[in-house]
Amino acid sequence: MLQAQVKTKLSLVALLIASSMLAACGDSTTNIVEKDPIAVDDDHDHDDDHDHDHGGISTAGRLVISAKDSNLVSVYELQDGSLLDTFAVADTPSALAASAGKRYALVVQRTTDRVEFIDGGLFQEDHVDHLHDYQQAPALSSFVLSESRPTHISSNGSQSAVFFDGDVNSSTPAAVAVITDADITTDSNGFPVLHYSIHMHGAAQPRGEYLVSTVRDADSATTLPDKVALYHAHGDHFDEELVFAETCPGLHGSAQNAHVIAFGCTDGVLVITQEGETFTASKITNTDDFTGTMRIGTLVGAEHAEHLVGFAGSSMFAIHAEDGEMALVDWQGGEGAGIIGYGFADKGEKFVLLDNQGYLTILNYHGHEHEGAAEEPAFEFAAKVQLTTADISTMPSGSRFELAVSASDDKVYVTNPIDSTLLTIDIADAEVVATKQLNFMPHKLVWLGIAQAADAHAH
Template sequence: MRYTTPLRAISIAVSAALLVACGDTEININEREPVVIENPEHDHDAVNTHGRLVISALDSAYVQVLALPAKTELDSFLVTATPSALYASGDYRYAAVVQRTQDRVNFIDGGLWQEDHADHLHDYEAEPRLMPFQLTQVRPTHFTQAEGQLAVFFDGNSVTGTPAGVAVLTDADIGEDRTDYPELTYDTHQHGAAQPRGEFLISTIRDVNSSTTLPDKVGLYHQHSEHYDLEQTFTETCPGLHGSAQNHDFIAFGCTDGVLLIAQTGSTFTASKLANSDALTGSMRIGSLGGFHKAEHFVGFAGTSMFAIHPEEGEMVALDWQPGNATAITGYGFAEQGEKFVLLDNTGTLTIFNYHGHDHAGQNAFEFDSKLALNTSANALPTGSRFELAISASDDKVYVTNPITRQLMTIDLHDAEMVSEKPLPYIPGKLVWLGIASPADAHHDH
């Protein structure tokens, strides 16, 4: 059943709930009809190339959309439950509002998109809106965005016997409320991961008799209409598989004994294994990975240890990011079209690397640029909160929330400095950037 409760009917209840959840602050939720802004002469100045932010309130079903660069409120919405995560859709138009334990994903239209008009690219702008499209499979957990696609991995449920599954969506599927998007259904539950590659899907496989929820194999699936068929199970195993990423030529999965690398050449996929480096000792293992389609390297994390992984050279090199007092990483990713790599830790510190690609002329692939201490408060984080990071896909800005001070900060990566702060009337929860990744009139403000 699709979620169709009118926002007008529940706005009073939400406002009352937020008085408690957000520190005695009244927040009004409005419903607006979408209004498209476009110029028939193809003058794109009216279209916002900076993008928009979607931000949730801690311990509340309230979600707000802000217009950049000023971070002014455009609209606010109520979803079913407190969001456990926010992700961007394949082309950054929609925010996937994940409510994992409620088995639900709602979608919010950020209102910025681009169309190919054959002789030119045309940018559009409209008011945000809550979409009728939603997902209601069991335990939506891992979300992977790649080349206009969004793969959603549902873990299933071991108690109820509900098997895992994968849905692969385009922005058109979400916008047109389609039901014929391709899906993969397993025969057992698993805490897995999937990477979409056009008509192919690289997804995990778990033995139904395994004593762990983690898979140990990976399969190549091929789309046929609304489903995927298994075409190949790679012989290389990946015990304790957790974490995955992809770039233009490779797909990577984290394993207890190394990284499983799958290379694609046309419609041919081959697997190899990169063993853990000597810097990974004891029970250390790569448990999360970051990638970018233009970047030659993956970045792997084993706790707070950071590694540069080069698939073609078979290299795994430890990077000293000077963690200081940090005990966890709360956000990371390539930025500025792959020219930077950023990570945010649990002390509220942002570390910036310049990315040069493969080592050349004695220059490291990842060059330490700077470290910004964005939190100066001595107070503890509110229960259940953490510092959150959102990376713009259109310019050199990233955004960080501070739940302690209720601030939303803008950081300019080119100058490595915080350029603005916005006070929030609530404790921030999750955060994601939406917009046009390559605006028709691209520009970078420094």
Template sequence: MMQSKVSLLALMVSAALLGGCGDATTTIVEKEPIVEDDHDDDHGDEHSSAGRLIVSAKDANQVSVFDLNDNDLMADFTTVNPVSALYATSGSRYAMLVQRNQDLVEFLDGGLWQEEHGDHFDAFEQDPALAAFTLNDSRPTHITYGEGQTAVFFDGNAVTGIPAGVAVFDEHTVEDDGEYPLLSYNTHMHGAAQVRGEYLLSTVRDADSDSTLPDKIALYHQHDDHFDIELVFDVSCPGLHGSAQNHDFISFACTDGVVLIEQSGNNFTASKIVNTDDFAEGMRIGTLAGHHDNEIFIGIAGTTLFSIDPEDGEMLSIDWQNEDNARPVGYGFVEHGEGFVVLDDSGHLSILEHHDHDHDAGEEASPWEFGAKVHVSEEADSMPEGSGFSMAISHSQDVIYISDLIAGHIVTVDLDSAEITAELELDFTPDKILWLGIGAEEEGHDH
């Protein structure tokens, strides 16, 4: 059974974007079984507009918080273990400090958030602090968002017999150190889940399968503290790895294509777009990205990007002008879904722009066009094994933050000018970075 959360207050310790599951290679690597600050609120119009940057130290139990208005260090916190991945909660108030191999997620309150009051939102600001809320289940791996909620998929552990599971919660749960519903499986799996209000789309794996990857998708319905299965979709998804959602669709990546599940009210219907002739033997999409305000999904298959249009059933390759077969190590939608950025392991940030394309033109063309490329590192060839660049997307300004552990700094890239506009020098080696704060996008949209 999945364990309910356990408070770590007694310990008194202070804790893409392709984190948690390795990189976006064509071959999916399955996870092997493993044999006191001021909290006085100050609300009004004085909140930080730029937000705060969370930076974890390489191979150390430390995360630091910087005020992005002036790049000043606000606080350092000690985590129980070194952080393996950083994710924001659905509203970008809390940092999720994932320590996968130790079955732990700590939460750090960035100290900036807003609350709806009638016809307006009130902004709040306080010092960053570790939250009492934690997750303590086996192998937290994939984190996804939907309708103000966060879903965490726990892979489980084959050696110890701990099954997989999914926890779903919102930021009020974290703030109140509250309870949350759980989906508990009867076997381990390297799966995925997407939350849609009271529904959960999550994976199914045959316990007798030789693969830890699932091959089916089910619809679950929340009932108080748990989820009950309602149906298993009859569209198969062998080697399932990667999922995303937008306003109407939920997508799951398979070895032979992408399964698309459309929601209309309480009805969910599944279909599939199979891989095109652009896929070489052994090539598959292993990572998907979606945005509430864009109907097109983006899939990553090794060094190739694909646009996936659920409405038209199209899968088209994207010319992102990749250099020297560099692999994506970070990605994300920007500019309210009208742009997409890709950080690669050669130290380049590629900026793509979305344009509607004419289906009557006779020639299929991707709706994503190359916009600009920014070179952010001169020393990519010196990157140590097992290390890489990390990227954080601001939701309050059109900027990207990129950490370079070789140079020991973080640069700010302005998306409008496609130039590096600032540099934050560090006295420690950075690893993962994450933006927290109050976004400029409409309330309720997912990051």
């Protein structure tokens, strides 16, 4: 049973030692100063576009970075580069992800069946007549999810779905927990959970009171599901509403935007379209650009972006699900380049790709409906930024470059384990604007903060 568990915090001495071990060194770009953060209550009116003075509250956000082969996770203030705090979680994180409201970091510990949560300390509340910003010290939350093999996390603007694969060796079935930032804050145990009867390497997308999640036949020879079902939340559980007839063999990868939910299949992309309380399924089949064993295995979406992005190996596809169209994107990857990081950036105006050769590719997104849109590609190459001159073959075993995208401005962040640095890239100017030397080898990272709303693009 999923439940919130109270964890024992480190002693003050242990935390001070951990903080000292992870304190970053200053360099010519950024002066790193360890300090005790001061909670700030920003008591003034806000408008929906966030076009206002934040009254001293950090607009740049914060980064959560885990250390390689370690259970230590640090939180950095991006405004001045300072280390705010370091926390010891139960085990070495396998992944970091942001909660729906981007206040919390989900610290996934897959092999030990655990997800812990770090409060980044920056958040916003709706006070009816204005949006109210808060800034406080980071903290390790007492809220914990415990179920077998947490693997895929997906979020919309208000909810996060954590898919637990289950375990064939122990005959532990899969499960999906759907949580909000409020659940984490209040240490709730009343959030809805979908309990399967078998294990699967699945995917789920939250849609308000609904959940669109995968289905696997118990007699299947693979752990990958091949169907999708609609579930409806009732208190602390989900009831199955329907299983869509359209199949999705070898299902892997999912994403959503304001109107559709999509899943990657060996033969194309399964699209679930929502109109109010009505959900319908359709299929976009692979185009002639697919050869051999190519298939969409990763999907990326954003609420206000009309296109989803699909990856088939190192090939990128722009998918307009509502029009049933899929087009290959020329992202101008170098020879042997593999895509290891990606995301919509700069409030949806751009899309960034991090490759394993140490380059960041910046694409302009033209997918919004306006005059002339039909004459230009949805994604257009803008620039490529070289992030390192180091010999890529010296990358430590089990490490890779990692990407975090700001949701408040035009910055993205990349960690380089070769020299243990953190890079800040301005994607408007396509240049590295800061390099921070860390005294530990970085592993995973995620951006937290108060997100700026994507432009409405009314043309």
